Amino acid sequence: MEILITELDVKDIRFPTSLLADGSDAMHTNPDYSCAYVTIKTNKEIEGYGLTFTLGRGTEIVVEACKSMFYLVKGQNANEIFAHFGSFWRKLTSEPQLRWIGPEKGVIHLATAAIINALWDLTDVITEEEAVEMLKVNQKDKEKREEILRKTGYPAYTTQVGWLGYSNDKVKELCTKFLALGFTSFKVKVGQNLTDDIRRCQLVRETIGYKNKLMLDANQIWNINESIEWMKQLAKFEPTWIEEPTSPDDILGHLKIANELRSYSIGIASGEMCANRVMFKQLLQARAIDYCQIDSARIGGINEILAVYLMAKKLGVPVCPHAGGVGLCEMVQHLQMWDFICLSVSTENRVIEYIDQQHEHFEDPVIVQNACYMPPISPGYSTKFNENCIKNYSYPNGEKWRNMYEQGLFHKLSD
Amino acid sequence: MEILITELDVKDIRFPTSLLADGSDAMHTNPDYSCAYVTIKTNKEIEGYGLTFTLGRGTEIVVEACKSMFYLVKGQNANEIFAHFGSFWRKLTSEPQLRWIGPEKGVIHLATAAIINALWDLTDVITEEEAVEMLKVNQKDKEKREEILRKTGYPAYTTQVGWLGYSNDKVKELCTKFLALGFTSFKVKVGQNLTDDIRRCQLVRETIGYKNKLMLDANQIWNINESIEWMKQLAKFEPTWIEEPTSPDDILGHLKIANELRSYSIGIASGEMCANRVMFKQLLQARAIDYCQIDSARIGGINEILAVYLMAKKLGVPVCPHAGGVGLCEMVQHLQMWDFICLSVSTENRVIEYIDQQHEHFEDPVIVQNACYMPPISPGYSTKFNENCIKNYSYPNGEKWRNMYEQGLFHKLSD
Numbered sequence: 001m002e003i004l005i006t007e008l009d010v011k012d013i014r015f016p017t018s019l020l021a022d023g024s025d026a027m028h029t030n031p032d033y034s035c036a037y038v039t040i041k042t043n044k045e046i047e048g049y050g051l052t053f054t055l056g057r058g059t060e061i062v063v064e065a066c067k068s069m070f071y072l073v074k075g076q077n078a079n080e081i082f083a084h085f086g087s088f089w090r091k092l093t094s095e096p097q098l099r100w101i102g103p104e105k106g107v108i109h110l111a112t113a114a115i116i117n118a119l120w121d122l123t124d125v126i127t128e129e130e131a132v133e134m135l136k137v138n139q140k141d142k143e144k145r146e147e148i149l150r151k152t153g154y155p156a157y158t159t160q161v162g163w164l165g166y167s168n169d170k171v172k173e174l175c176t177k178f179l180a181l182g183f184t185s186f187k188v189k190v191g192q193n194l195t196d197d198i199r200r201c202q203l204v205r206e207t208i209g210y211k212n213k214l215m216l217d218a219n220q221i222w223n224i225n226e227s228i229e230w231m232k233q234l235a236k237f238e239p240t241w242i243e244e245p246t247s248p249d250d251i252l253g254h255l256k257i258a259n260e261l262r263s264y265s266i267g268i269a270s271g272e273m274c275a276n277r278v279m280f281k282q283l284l285q286a287r288a289i290d291y292c293q294i295d296s297a298r299i300g301g302i303n304e305i306l307a308v309y310l311m312a313k314k315l316g317v318p319v320c321p322h323a324g325g326v327g328l329c330e331m332v333q334h335l336q337m338w339d340f341i342c343l344s345v346s347t348e349n350r351v352i353e354y355i356d357q358q359h360e361h362f363e364d365p366v367i368v369q370n371a372c373y374m375p376p377i378s379p380g381y382s383t384k385f386n387e388n389c390i391k392n393y394s395y396p397n398g399e400k401w402r403n404m405y406e407q408g409l410f411h412k413l414s415d
Numbered sequence: 416m417e418i419l420i421t422e423l424d425v426k427d428i429r430f431p432t433s434l435l436a437d438g439s440d441a442m443h444t445n446p447d448y449s450c451a452y453v454t455i456k457t458n459k460e461i462e463g464y465g466l467t468f469t470l471g472r473g474t475e476i477v478v479e480a481c482k483s484m485f486y487l488v489k490g491q492n493a494n495e496i497f498a499h500f501g502s503f504w505r506k507l508t509s510e511p512q513l514r515w516i517g518p519e520k521g522v523i524h525l526a527t528a529a530i531i532n533a534l535w536d537l538t539d540v541i542t543e544e545e546a547v548e549m550l551k552v553n554q555k556d557k558e559k560r561e562e563i564l565r566k567t568g569y570p571a572y573t574t575q576v577g578w579l580g581y582s583n584d585k586v587k588e589l590c591t592k593f594l595a596l597g598f599t600s601f602k603v604k605v606g607q608n609l610t611d612d613i614r615r616c617q618l619v620r621e622t623i624g625y626k627n628k629l630m631l632d633a634n635q636i637w638n639i640n641e642s643i644e645w646m647k648q649l650a651k652f653e654p655t656w657i658e659e660p661t662s663p664d665d666i667l668g669h670l671k672i673a674n675e676l677r678s679y680s681i682g683i684a685s686g687e688m689c690a691n692r693v694m695f696k697q698l699l700q701a702r703a704i705d706y707c708q709i710d711s712a713r714i715g716g717i718n719e720i721l722a723v724y725l726m727a728k729k730l731g732v733p734v735c736p737h738a739g740g741v742g743l744c745e746m747v748q749h750l751q752m753w754d755f756i757c758l759s760v761s762t763e764n765r766v767i768e769y770i771d772q773q774h775e776h777f778e779d780p781v782i783v784q785n786a787c788y789m790p791p792i793s794p795g796y797s798t799k800f801n802e803n804c805i806k807n808y809s810y811p812n813g814e815k816w817r818n819m820y821e822q823g824l825f826h827k828l829s830d
Contacts, residue, residue, distance in 0.1 A: 029511045057483060057512040061522060064479040068472060096444045097472040103635075103663070103688060106521020107476060220518075248518070249693040251666060252700060273518060275690070278664040285667060 032056030050118025065111035105275035116301025153372025162188030254288035272322035324355035361389035447471030465533025480526035531716025568787025577603030669703035687737035739770035776804035
């Protein structure tokens with residue numbers, strides 16, 4: 001079946017999460033969880049859906065970048081792309097004029113991710129025979145692991161107990177709620193105020209005890225010495241990791257922090273803002289991180305992510321994907337389950353981030369049971385929005401947005 | 416005098432340089448030298464002009480990014496900005512929603528540069544008294560160095576002899592021409608074909624001899640081992656440096672290359688695609704580069720560039736700015752002369768890149784005499800385009816562009 005890509009479309013979809021302080025952290029104090037949402041249309045019935053996660057303002061820039069890249073995809077034969085996916089990916093990321101405004105980082109790489117993700121979503125058209133052939137290696141063991149996933153799922157952790165903007169009562173209430181749901185790993189945001197961090201860590205530990213895991217996340221707010229000194233003060237709460245202590249670009253800085261904090265049994269986690277595979281390579285090579293947090297919408301789509309999984313496997317660093325943003329849970333579940341079935345074949349020290357928001361907008365949302373992601377059943381990359389979502393949250397003129405302007409909750413910057 | 420910023424404007428300006436293969440290199444095979452051009456208007460007569468350099472396609476994305484950032488500048492008091500320029504810069508680069516699509520890299524940082532550059536251009540409104548006060552430190556020595564600059568200028572090197580797309584005759588002709596103009600440092604592009612590189616290096620060395628300096632530039636095309644092996648083959652031509660051997664993000668990779676090539680007396684130069692000060696810090700700290708090539712339009716404007724100059728000074732690495740792209744020569748001359756007068760107080764191992772194209776479009780173009788940049792006389796950052804340029808080269812509907820569509824030399828992608 002020859003599949004020609006006939007049309008591409010991109011939409012600016014935003015959710016007004018800043019109204020509830022959902023997702024707030026030390027550096028991103030009022031995010032509106034959003035995405036640039038790409039649809040690839042073909043001469044057949046099938047379509048591909050891909051997205052890249054954003055925080056509200058700036059989505060319009062990523063939308064513009066997606067449009068600028070469409071000419072590289074429109075009119076192409078999808079089968080040809082899949083047959084030579086590596087070189088097609090390099091064609092996109094090496095476009096000789098566009099590459100200057102990256103290269104392979106920031107806006108242009110986020111747009112690459114949205115398009116590549118949509119192309120992978122199209123790949124459910126690979127025939128069953130082809131798929132079986134590809135999976136034949138270690139088939140026996142794979143089936144065992146698939147069975148485990150089908151029965152118990154893949155372990156998740158929750159970030160929802162500790163947003164900076166939440167009150168203490170809300171933190172305690174949420175800890176209790178997620179404990180009851182079966183969660184054993186909990187993440188708390190830190191970095192704006194040490195006294196307040198201590199108080200909230202205490203609160204969480206009092207509720208979840210010391211047998212469960214506590215992770216901390218500073219979202220890059222510190223410099224190197226601050227990271228070390230601040231974390232020494234929080235060491236008594238026995239955090240499994242400190243996430244993004246400093247600039248995601250500072251490999252040597254992460255190494256210094258890691259060397260200091262390992263004697264306190266605190267690991268270093270980073271990756272959600274790691275720009276590309278070259279940066280990941282160095283973080284892994286230098287052993288500057290203990291947990292590799294790939295982001296399914298920041299680096300250039302699945303093609304580049306697979307390279308990071310392979311390096312992490314080779315260098316013995318567990319991958320614990322970043323998720324929680326729009327569509328990120330939907331995407332990373334595929335990647336992490338693939339890793340378990342085919343690559344690392346282990347869930348030890350591995351866990352997928354989970355936040356239960358915006359899932360209702362997808363046709364095939366994640367299913368989390370007993371604090372585990374259950375394997376997705378439908379083909380594709382699980383990022384197709386339902387019609388209602390498009391109608392309501394398209395920015396700036398979706399129905400919900402127009403209502404919010406009328407209520408004075410938001411105003412359009414551009415008007 | 417209170418100066419309020421009343422309006423901002425951004426234009427997409429493109430020059431059809433791909434028609435002549437000007438600016439071609441191993442990775443950027445057909446650039447149309449372009450820029451996003453920002454004008455800041457005030458309640459007074461003065462305006463500020465700033466730009467960020469691009470290669471054609473993608474300029475529209477940077478333009479969109481500039482527009483998205485305008486709300487942070489419009490209505491502000493310029494005096495207040497200048498009084499607290501550091502914190503204003505951080506406000507721009509830390510905008511809690513926009514920062515996600517960087518942070519501090521790629522499109523959003525290029526846009527920051529255009530705006531910050533335009534703000535610095537406005538700073539000619541600092542009173543003479545204030546300026547004198549600021550320059551009083553080491554005033555005596557400064558005057559001596561200013562005098563040197565006024566008499567002989569700041570040494571330049573030419574990149575114009577060795578674009579990949581040029582024929583051998585053209586290379587030889589240009590070497591002879593630039594020798595006659597007084598140039599003593601020449602840069603040649605390499606990396607696509609070793610046999611061809613050897614032939615062209617031979618040709619250049621035959622014309623310029625071994626007393627003049629030869630620099631090589633691979634524009635990131637190699638991996639680490641290729642860099643080392645390829646450069647061993649070119650070592651006999653005694654290059655001063657190899658520029659951008661590999662990914663600008665690979666700090667540890669540059670270090671490995673540097674360690675191997677230092678025994679061949681070949682230095683490592685990089686920086687034109689270095690994303691921000693954090694990346695520069697590591698390149699300098701690790702001594703992964705021997706020449707620091709700041710780019711006046713890639714990192715977030717003068718504010719961040721000054722931080723890099725200071726680190727380079729502290730760590731003893733000479734700064735040799737990237738230039739040649741639209742407006743880059745105009746901007747870096749200010750920076751490098753400031754460095755000579757106030758900071759490094761030396762021109763040893765330092766030289767500014769020079770290419771003589773697009774200067775005619777500026778109201779206050781660079782003046783190069785005897786292969787030296789002569790100090791600019793007019794206030795501001797020298798990046799105001801003349802009216803003709805705006806009329807002719809605004810993209811996509813400037814007069815020259817419309818002519819080229821009619822002649823079939825270009826077609827509009829977006830139509």
